[in-house]
Amino acid sequence: MAAGPITDDMKWRSSSDGYIATEFDDTYLVFVKASAETHFLNFLSFGIVTETESVAQTATELAMNLRRRFELTDEELTQELVSLTLSELDDTGLIWPETV
């Protein structure tokens, strides 16, 4: 179940124990163990999943870290795109908001 509206103070978390990922030419098939569903992710979506494994991050932190990692500008990777992708990933069960 999705977390609802995404606010900037929400920190997102993932765990590699919860999925199996297979890379095909910079895209990823990701099998989610809990739902037994398979999703097709691009490098950005999968980047969000892997970024949030080690430390929970807000959408703003994620945008900054992903721009650095993939060498993208603010225009190429907007905050809105990151928030939208977070919302879609939340629906898959691959990431979830960390509760304090």
Added chain:
Amino acid sequence: MSTVTRVSDLSRREIRSSLREGSLLLHLGPFAQLISGSSDPLIDFLQDTYRDCQVELFPSDVTDVHLNLRAPNILRKFFRPQVVPDPGFEVPAVPLPIEMAPLAFEMGLNLSVALKCCRFVTIHAGVVADKDGAILMSAESGSGKSTLTAALLERGYRLFSDEFALVGLGDAVLQPYPRPISLKEETIPIVRELAGDEWISPIVKGSPKGDIAYRRARRSDIDQSHKQAKAKLILFPEFEPGMRPYKRRLNTAEAILRLIPASTNFGLLGEQAYLAITRLFDDAVAYELSYGSTEQSLSLIDEALQERDDHAA
């Protein structure tokens, strides 16, 4: 004492008696299938279409499937007799006139394998193989899969199955399950022309799926049903009369995403099924094919195989 023998070596009386007692065990591919429910149309069908298959009359081993072909109620056992396939779990089966017992038998086996098999990933697909590997054809019913499977047999391929790709868990090797090829309506004369009249069963007329006949599995395919194969080509064929031949190589991720919904037990097996389907592509490439005739489909497959070999070289 139990002895394995071919259906053709049994008398009609022996088959009838064994079906009545529920002790006829059909060995085919990886499954032992216990059949009960005697009727003349079913005995005719077994003696004709399954004549080269191995059976036991008094089995002592465990079975994978127990299929009971029974009347839907006591009235329909005697008055205008009907039959339903009962695989031991709830299935939405419409009672059929007893003359259509072959159809109920095939449906019952299909349901048993599709819904209860846990040893393999089951994918709705036709599969044939030669010494270099297997061709898996995944398509909706009516897409020409059975005709294509039958046509490839005439080119020397072994029949693995017209209905199910059985993918081994772990190694993703394909397992033969050479049941007869189900032919509907206008495909019957096409396959009769390809295979020859002696390979086609009598037609079951007026079934819910229209006229149905079966292309028998060859004895050599049945006898080699222990010989597995790795996939070399994975196809998503689509036949439509008049369509221009077209072929498109699919990237592996797209092909996997198209195979997963065609699996009947993916949800049951989960992670193991995902890993097995992914491994199917270790040596295989995938194509989408559209065509308007059997000749065109065979040419497209030749091209796809050539491209695969060129790429490997």
